[in-house]
Amino acid sequence: MISTLTKPKRLYQEIGLTLYEELRQSRFAVGDRLPPERDIAERLGVSRAVVREALIMLELMELVEIRKGSGIYLIKQPSEDTSDNKLESSLDTDDAGPFEMMQARQLLESHVAEFAATQATKKDIVKMRDALELEKQNIDVLDHKHAGDKLFHFAIAEATQNSVLVDLVKDLWERRENSPMWKQLHSHITDQAYRKKWLIDHEKILSAIQQKKPDAARLAMWRHLENVKDTLLMLSEHQDPSFDGYLFSSNPVQI
Ligand SMILES: [Zn+2]
Numbered sequence: 509m510i511s512t513l514t515k516p517k518r519l520y521q522e523i524g525l526t527l528y529e530e531l532r533q534s535r536f537a538v539g540d541r542l543p544p545e546r547d548i549a550e551r552l553g554v555s556r557a558v559v560r561e562a563l564i565m566l567e568l569m570e571l572v573e574i575r576k577g578s579g580i581y582l583i584k585q586p587s588e589d590t591s592d593n594k595l596e597s598s599l600d601t602d603d604a605g606p607f608e609m610m611q612a613r614q615l616l617e618s619h620v621a622e623f624a625a626t627q628a629t630k631k632d633i634v635k636m637r638d639a640l641e642l643e644k645q646n647i648d649v650l651d652h653k654h655a656g657d658k659l660f661h662f663a664i665a666e667a668t669q670n671s672v673l674v675d676l677v678k679d680l681w682e683r684r685e686n687s688p689m690w691k692q693l694h695s696h697i698t699d700q701a702y703r704k705k706w707l708i709d710h711e712k713i714l715s716a717i718q719q720k721k722p723d724a725a726r727l728a729m730w731r732h733l734e735n736v737k738d739t740l741l742m743l744s745e746h747q748d749p750s751f752d753g754y755l756f757s758s759n760p761v762q763i
Pocket residue numbers: 657661706710732
């Protein structure tokens with residue numbers, strides 16, 4: 509174990525460091541395919557989402573390459589000495605794992621939507637409708653900025669009439685936009701069909717808020733962000749498209 513390194517703050521960093529150490533001690537050669545993600549998850553006793561995040565970290569360090577439909581390949585041997593700058597900066601960053609971030613959003617925004625259903629004014633509803641109109645246009649012209657999606661989620665937060673909740677929702681969104689881990693995850697995603705599915709999710713959320721149904725709004729937002737998580741995981745999958753969904757079983761949430 510390298511003792512001079514920064515102590516990992518996030519679970520994916522801990523797992524990333526463990527995998528790094530294992531690669532240093534293993535007989536894997538450059539070009540070799542590494543064990544499947546599922547095996548790593550089972551062996552280390554963590555969810556596949558965390559393993560995926562750890563692999564993204566190693567990918568950003570240019571040690572492994574995740575090839576769609578094929579697997580994870582070693583493209584560079586980890587450094588033999590104790591001063592690997594890339595490892596140090598991967599451990600020193602405050603960047604949260606993309607799936608951990610999604611889980612935080614899901615917990616926060618489902619309750620934000622619930623409260624919004626009790627507080628929303630006519631003006632808020634108009635703002636949400638406008639955001640969905642913009643989202644439709646974004647999808648039609650294959651605009652990748654997701655401006656309508658963002659405005660829709662912000663409009664829901666604003667409908668709570670609580671500026672702290674608005675700040676929290678915006679903060680999580682901005683973290684994502686500035687996250688190298690998030691960008692790396694997205695670089696694996698080429699398909700755009702999922703955006704139409706998310707638009708339907710958004711319409712369900714709007715309808716529940718408009719009808720002033722807090723429980724339905726919470727559930728609709730929860731399901732929407734569950735769909736987003738599943739889609740991100742599936743679309744960035746490198747070897748097992750028939751994934752069985754046990755991913756979040758380590759953190760089941762009853763609603
Ligand atoms: Zn959305």
